[in-house]
Amino acid sequence: MTADTHTPPGAAPYEAGFTEGGANRVYTVTGGDWEQVLGAGEEGAEQIVINMGPQHPSTHGVLRLVLDIEGETVRQTRLVIGYLHTGIEKSCEFRTWTQAVTFLTRADYLSPLFTETAYCLSVERLLGVTDQIPERATVIRVLVMELQRISSHLVGLATSGMELGATTAMIVGFREREKILDLLEMITGLRMNHAYIRPGGLAQDLPDGAERAIREFLVDMPKRIKEYHRLLTGQPIWKNRLIDVNYLDASSCLALGITGPILRSAGLPWDLRKTMPYCGYETYEFDVPTATEADSFARYLVRLEEMGESLKIVEQCLDKLSRLGPGPVMVADKKIAWPAQLSIGSDGMGNSLDHIRKIMGTSMEALIHHFKLVTEGFRVPPGQVYTAVEGPRGELGVHVVSDGGTKPFRVHVRDPSFVNLQAVPAMTEGGQIGDVIVAVASVDPVLGGVDR
Amino acid sequence: MSELVPNGSAAAGGRRQDAFGAKGTGDTSGFGGLVAPAPVLGSSERPFGDDDADKVYDALERAFPGLDEAIERVVFDRGELTLYVRREYLLAVGRTLRDDPALRFELLSSQSGADYPDDPTGRRLHSVVHLASLTHRRRIRVEVSVTVEDPVMPSLTSLWPTADWHERETYDFFGIIFEGHHALTRIMMPDDWVGHPQRKDYPLGGIPVEYKGAQVPPPEKRRSYS
Numbered sequence: 001m002t003a004d005t006h007t008p009p010g011a012a013p014y015e016a017g018f019t020e021g022g023a024n025r026v027y028t029v030t031g032g033d034w035e036q037v038l039g040a041g042e043e044g045a046e047q048i049v050i051n052m053g054p055q056h057p058s059t060h061g062v063l064r065l066v067l068d069i070e071g072e073t074v075r076q077t078r079l080v081i082g083y084l085h086t087g088i089e090k091s092c093e094f095r096t097w098t099q100a101v102t103f104l105t106r107a108d109y110l111s112p113l114f115t116e117t118a119y120c121l122s123v124e125r126l127l128g129v130t131d132q133i134p135e136r137a138t139v140i141r142v143l144v145m146e147l148q149r150i151s152s153h154l155v156g157l158a159t160s161g162m163e164l165g166a167t168t169a170m171i172v173g174f175r176e177r178e179k180i181l182d183l184l185e186m187i188t189g190l191r192m193n194h195a196y197i198r199p200g201g202l203a204q205d206l207p208d209g210a211e212r213a214i215r216e217f218l219v220d221m222p223k224r225i226k227e228y229h230r231l232l233t234g235q236p237i238w239k240n241r242l243i244d245v246n247y248l249d250a251s252s253c254l255a256l257g258i259t260g261p262i263l264r265s266a267g268l269p270w271d272l273r274k275t276m277p278y279c280g281y282e283t284y285e286f287d288v289p290t291a292t293e294a295d296s297f298a299r300y301l302v303r304l305e306e307m308g309e310s311l312k313i314v315e316q317c318l319d320k321l322s323r324l325g326p327g328p329v330m331v332a333d334k335k336i337a338w339p340a341q342l343s344i345g346s347d348g349m350g351n352s353l354d355h356i357r358k359i360m361g362t363s364m365e366a367l368i369h370h371f372k373l374v375t376e377g378f379r380v381p382p383g384q385v386y387t388a389v390e391g392p393r394g395e396l397g398v399h400v401v402s403d404g405g406t407k408p409f410r411v412h413v414r415d416p417s418f419v420n421l422q423a424v425p426a427m428t429e430g431g432q433i434g435d436v437i438v439a440v441a442s443v444d445p446v447l448g449g450v451d452r
Numbered sequence: 453m454s455e456l457v458p459n460g461s462a463a464a465g466g467r468r469q470d471a472f473g474a475k476g477t478g479d480t481s482g483f484g485g486l487v488a489p490a491p492v493l494g495s496s497e498r499p500f501g502d503d504d505a506d507k508v509y510d511a512l513e514r515a516f517p518g519l520d521e522a523i524e525r526v527v528f529d530r531g532e533l534t535l536y537v538r539r540e541y542l543l544a545v546g547r548t549l550r551d552d553p554a555l556r557f558e559l560l561s562s563q564s565g566a567d568y569p570d571d572p573t574g575r576r577l578h579s580v581v582h583l584a585s586l587t588h589r590r591r592i593r594v595e596v597s598v599t600v601e602d603p604v605m606p607s608l609t610s611l612w613p614t615a616d617w618h619e620r621e622t623y624d625f626f627g628i629i630f631e632g633h634h635a636l637t638r639i640m641m642p643d644d645w646v647g648h649p650q651r652k653d654y655p656l657g658g659i660p661v662e663y664k665g666a667q668v669p670p671p672e673k674r675r676s677y678s
Contacts, residue, residue, distance in 0.1 A: 081639060256613055257613075259559075268586075383530055384534075385532060399564060399580065421617075
């Protein structure tokens with residue numbers, strides 16, 4: 001390249017430089033000129049810069065790492081994200097409050113029900129209908145969230161195993177996750193991207209047979225957790241790779257904003273389900289597993305124990321549901337509740353024909369109401385709220401601003417994966433290059449949530 | 453409730469455009485053309501009627517002399533306390549919030565931006581910080597606003613290192629420049645991206661897409677059938 005690199009006139013000092021090369025303008029890649037980066041490495045004795053990802057089977061998704069290494073020792077770790085940015089937050093501003101759920105469920109694709117819940121709790125607080133949400137809906141929310149927490153931890157376990165070469169762990173992890181996906185498919189209609197939790201309640205009630213299927217799973221799963229312990233917890237290779245690796249103590253966690261299993265593995269029992277309860281978590285009996293070793297092995301154990309605690313909560317949810325008996329799962333306020341009645345037809349789930357017949361044939365008002373609410377949506381009083389739930393990876397907060405219209409004015413998702421990834425340099429610098437993989441696996445980021 | 457929000461009229465101001473080409477609110481009833489009055493800036497009266505919020509504000513008043521100078525207004529709405537801090541005082545107020553034993557907001561939960569084009573003060577870019585105290589189990593929100601012409605405010609990375617990526621994201625999406633940040637670069641968008649996509653005057657999908665040599669115009673520039 002012969003032309004000079006220059007900064008565009010009037011641009012912010014942080015804007016990328018570019019080179020005029022023929023017809024097209026060529027911009028400088030992330031992190032400076034590659035040649036300069038490589039040149040800097042040659043000054044040191046054995047220091048080289050290597051690029052890992054974004055298309056790499058051990059980076060847990062489209063995460064890119066730029067590692068500055070000297071022999072096998074990592075001198076500097078830089079993370080590059082944004083490869084999966086889809087503008088979910090911006091898109092939400094152009095759809096109704098109900099439709100926004102459909103976008104948000106695609107952010108963290110391993111725990112979408114948590115994002116949905118945090119968003120819906122925020123919208124309900126803005127609407128001022130938090131007290132009117134039927135208890136049955138809240139209990140089912142907790143039920144599906146806890147099922148999903150197990151499935152998310154299972155993927156964390158499975159992918160970690162795969163990244164470390166323990167492919168049996170991958171097989172068993174995905175095997176049990178498949179059972180949970182079957183349950184969620186039975187309940188919500190979809191394996192992933194459920195859009196099941198809606199402002200005001202749920203899309204629909206539990207189907208017939210769901211309780212029995214979940215109870216069968218509850219009998220099966222504890223045996224499986226024991227199997228993971230037998231397979232991995234005592235296994236010498238697994239222990240050698242994980243114990244005393246990627247240490248991060250509680251004060252560093254707080255400074256870096258790290259929450260979830262990583263913070264609890266450093267000894268701080270901070271779990272929003274206990275410390276700032278929502279969805280009635282204060283009425284469930286469960287423990288918050290912690291460890292004090294603050295290494296990757298401790299995080300693995302904390303996640304495994306959390307699965308057992310989630311099973312306890314799921315069982316209590318089922319007991320509560322049978323005590324509550326049948327009832328509505330959507331707020332009674334007809335100005336908010338989705339008007340459609342869904343039913344299973346010959347071509348899958350859709351509007352109930354009986355309901356269509358009724359509103360088309362007998363009630364003009366119902367038809368207008370249905371049309372208005374579905375096309376325009378409901379209005380939400382102006383204001384802003386921030387609601388956080390304890391996701392499988394830590395604090396999952398949603399900041400929602402309303403200007404009084406039928407669409408969100410601003411939605412921001414505080415995704416725990418995004419924040420927790422900032423810990424990777426602190427965990428890996430000065431360590432071995434092989435432990436970088438362990439660090440990313442123990443953070444268990446979901447890049448869909450990181451990039452949104 | 454509406455007087456508590458600096459901007460309630462983005463829809464009435466006609467800034468919004470539906471992805472399908474509908475103008476205004478997207479209201480199909482025929483009554484959508486009624487213009488709602490723009491809400492005025494408000495401040496909540498004390499006591500707020502909430503134990504935690506009152507305690508936080510009392511402690512902050514004790515620990516930070518000259519608080520009235522540093523804080524433009526205080527809003528208590530839906531159980532959440534929001535401090536609108538002047539940017540010159542952000543670091544000092546932040547340090548007090550983090551270190552004072554009665555406050556102890558150790559964790560910066562979230563930081564993001566919001567764009568209020570009709571903010572009557574003219575400072576339309578807001579940085580919204582959510583702080584959490586693990587000691588006292590409380591949350592508060594700190595908001596700082598700047599203009600588009602001078603979008604500079606101090607970085608919180610010296611107080612809460614976790615603000616690093618949050619501030620890079622806010623810079624990327626809103627163009628707020630955080631002074632004192634060690635490497636304020638784009639984080640989600642490519643480095644050579646022009647503009648800040650989450651500002652309200654930045655259209656959704658406003659970038660022409662090249663496909664097999666042909667240009668597909670952005671949605672708002674395509675042929676309209678309405």
